[in-house]
Amino acid sequence: MIRTSTAPPCFGRSSRAIPAAFAAGVVIWLHPAPALAHGSLAVGDFYSGMLHPLLHFETLLPTLALALWSGQLGGPHSWRLPLAFLGAVLVGTVAGILEVDLYVGSASLRLSMLVLGLLVAVQGKLPAALALTMALIFGLFEGQTHTYDPEAKIERPLLFIAGVGSSIGLILFHIVTRVVRYRAFWVQTAVRVVGSWIAATGLLVLALKWGVDK
Amino acid sequence: MTVQYSWASRALPVLVLLMVLPTVAFAHTEGGAAGAGFLTGFLHPLKGLDHVLAMLAVGMWGAQLGNPAIWVLPVAFPQVMALGGVAGILGLPLVGVELGVTVSVLVLGSMIALDRRPPLWAAFLIVSFFAVFHGYAHGAELPGKTGAVAYSAGFVSATGLIHLTGIGIGFVVKLPHGAKLLRAGGCAIAAAGLFLAGQLLVR
Numbered sequence: 256m257i258r259t260s261t262a263p264p265c266f267g268r269s270s271r272a273i274p275a276a277f278a279a280g281v282v283i284w285l286h287p288a289p290a291l292a293h294g295s296l297a298v299g300d301f302y303s304g305m306l307h308p309l310l311h312f313e314t315l316l317p318t319l320a321l322a323l324w325s326g327q328l329g330g331p332h333s334w335r336l337p338l339a340f341l342g343a344v345l346v347g348t349v350a351g352i353l354e355v356d357l358y359v360g361s362a363s364l365r366l367s368m369l370v371l372g373l374l375v376a377v378q379g380k381l382p383a384a385l386a387l388t389m390a391l392i393f394g395l396f397e398g399q400t401h402t403y404d405p406e407a408k409i410e411r412p413l414l415f416i417a418g419v420g421s422s423i424g425l426i427l428f429h430i431v432t433r434v435v436r437y438r439a440f441w442v443q444t445a446v447r448v449v450g451s452w453i454a455a456t457g458l459l460v461l462a463l464k465w466g467v468d469k
Numbered sequence: 470m471t472v473q474y475s476w477a478s479r480a481l482p483v484l485v486l487l488m489v490l491p492t493v494a495f496a497h498t499e500g501g502a503a504g505a506g507f508l509t510g511f512l513h514p515l516k517g518l519d520h521v522l523a524m525l526a527v528g529m530w531g532a533q534l535g536n537p538a539i540w541v542l543p544v545a546f547p548q549v550m551a552l553g554g555v556a557g558i559l560g561l562p563l564v565g566v567e568l569g570v571t572v573s574v575l576v577l578g579s580m581i582a583l584d585r586r587p588p589l590w591a592a593f594l595i596v597s598f599f600a601v602f603h604g605y606a607h608g609a610e611l612p613g614k615t616g617a618v619a620y621s622a623g624f625v626s627a628t629g630l631i632h633l634t635g636i637g638i639g640f641v642v643k644l645p646h647g648a649k650l651l652r653a654g655g656c657a658i659a660a661a662g663l664f665l666a667g668q669l670l671v672r
Contacts, residue, residue, distance in 0.1 A: 311618075312507065312618040312619045312622045313618045316618070316622065365618070373548075376544050376545075376548070444540045444543075444544070447540075447544045448543045448544055448629065448633075450544075451543070451544045451545070451546075451547045451548060451629075452547055452622075452625045452626055452629050453622075454547070454548060454551070455547035455548055455550065455551035455554075455625045456551075456618065456621045456622045456625045458548070458551040458552070458554070458555060459551050459554045459555065459558070459608065459611065459621040459624075459625070460617050460618050460621050462554065462555040462558040462559060462608070463558055463611060463617050463621075
């Protein structure tokens with residue numbers, strides 16, 4: 256059947272890209288609202304768990320970098336690494352709630368930003384076992400960090416854990432599927448640029464951690 | 470029938486989003502909320518004329534040099550600048566930071582104006598040399614307290630976006646007489662760099 260649509264070029268072949276861009280726009284537009292709501296408003300444990308990975312750059316950036324990297328690698332990596340990471344985040348969160356201290360400082364999260372960001376920037380390939388181990392270790396770091404917020408009074412831990420898991424899972428799923436699907440040169444370049452930004456941020460904040468006291 | 474749509478028509482929605490983004494940022498600076506660190510960091514590189522002009526010039530030069538510089542520079546540049554930033558944070562001695570920043574505007578503008586096309590490694594070396602000064606100047610000003618990650622993320626992404634804007638401007642080379650237009654733009658940046666350097670020396 257011949258398409259007789261007279262829609263402008265934007266709505267032709269790239270029809271999937273438009274809703275994605277629109278969704279991204281809505282998220283950016285709404286971002287200040289949850290940020291403000293986070294201070295005093297009690298939103299329940301599920302939502303506070305869900306918001307936690309999104310509102311803290313310390314945890315958002317490593318998640319984003321891992322998702323971009325898994326998508327770049329493609330193949331079995333594109334589901335193994337995110338699943339391993341998600342599982343490790345959940346284990347780390349549970350450990351944190353049970354007050355098992357894994358001695359995770361903020362430096363280790365910043366290191367994961369730098370390492371994962373650099374891997375994205377250079378489209379680095381590692382042996383499968385090493386990649387999986389890294390995803391597990393960085394996931395544990397991140398999971399534990401979710402329970403560090405002193406203001407968060409977690410009354411129903413299961414809901415909080417479910418919130419963290421669904422939020423991380425959604426980020427990973429959306430980013431990975433898009434990076435796997437869109438193989439256009441400029442998309443892959445954009446992915447590398449974002450990885451480079453994450454690595455640069457990681458490098459700067461690592462130096463701040465170990466630098467002179469300010 | 471298949472029609473090939475240009476990358477421009479696909480990039481348009483993204484461009485519109487980026488244009489809308491700063492208004493959100495400006496509206497939010499007064500609130501002391503979690504997002505504030507990111508937005509202060511994001512706004513910081515936009516405030517210094519020398520920094521903005523140099524980043525624009527890097528992007529424009531990349532576009533003028535074409536493939537592969539056009540995509541290698543945006544990927545590699547943040548790392549070099551972050552290394553300069555680390556030097557600034559650690560307080561390593563580096564002489565003539567302010568002068569280095571203004572001279573970078575002059576030199577990079579001149580490169581575009583004169584349509585210089587050195588090999589990739591040489592172009593990267595020139596850009597890296599100045600990137601260290603820029604990173605150092607900003608690294609010394611980074612807040613080490615709470616919200617450091619948000620601030621740095623904002624700072625890095627804003628710098629990167631100015632760079633990408635420069636590449637976007639550089640796409641005028643695709644137009645008829647665009648190459649001349651781009652060189653004229655380089656001229657303007659070089660003139661601004663000369664002015665800034667003179668101002669620094671007179672002061």
